[in-house]
Amino acid sequence: MVNLIAKSPCDGILPITIGSVTLSEEDVGVIHSVSPYKGQKKAxxxxMKSAHGMAYPAANRATGKLSARxxxxxxxxxxxxGPEPNRALSELAAVVDQTDAWAVVRLEGPAVEDVLARLVPVDLRSTSFKRGHTARTLLFHMSASVTRVGEKAFQIMVFRSMVHTLVHDLKRAMEGVASRS
Structure with missing residues (x-):
């Protein structure tokens, strides 16, 4: 019988640091999509606030903290x-486990905005894209979720199947920015 070993999406390819920017994998725990039933968004x-300490997010926003967002x-x-969803949420929303479908990385450092400016068609400068802001957008040629989690830090989520492409594209952009220093 074959003995399978679970590996994280970025096993063996991260972390990397080029210039002043570091790309690392984040172990965020579990990931669940939560889609409110019609008329149940407020409830x-x-x-969510009662069970997990965070409200359902407004458009282009994230709520909560690093360990539960x-x-x-x-x-x-x-x-x-982060957290396992409280069972009461399933009475108000469709809750589906997405843990194995996504790869989550953290990109941080003084030149992080310059790196992302090469790949993302959204203004991610801190003057307009503040902590807690998020965007579903393209990252080079793939769909991604980009969330500012710190002054010079972003959390990026892509489909697990695209993680090698993500790392390749971010590494090239990091090298390009570092070569200009």
Whole structure:
């Protein structure tokens, strides 16, 4: 019988530091999509706040903290990242385990905005994209979720199947920015 070994999406390819920017994998625990049933968004937000200490996020926003975060993911959809969802949430929303579908990385350092400016068609400068802001956007040619989690730090989520492409694209952008220093 074959003995399977679970590996993280970025096993063997991260972390990397180039210039002043570091790309590392984040172990965020579990990830669940949460889609409120019609007319239940306010009740869901209250239930999430009671159970997990964070409200259902507004469009283009994330709520919570590093170990427990709700990230807006599009119309009527958020990702609950970190905690196992309270069972009461399933009475107000469709809650689906997405843990194995996503890779989550952290990009941080003084030149992080310059790196992302080469790949993302959204203004991510701190003057307009503050901590807690999030965007579903393209990162080079793939779909991604980009969330500012610190003054010079971003959390990026892509489909697990795209993680090698993500690391390749970010590494090239990091090298380009570092070569200009």
């Amino acid at each position: 869901l937000s209250a239930a 709700a990230v807006w993911f599009g119309h009527a959809q958020a990702m609950l990242v």
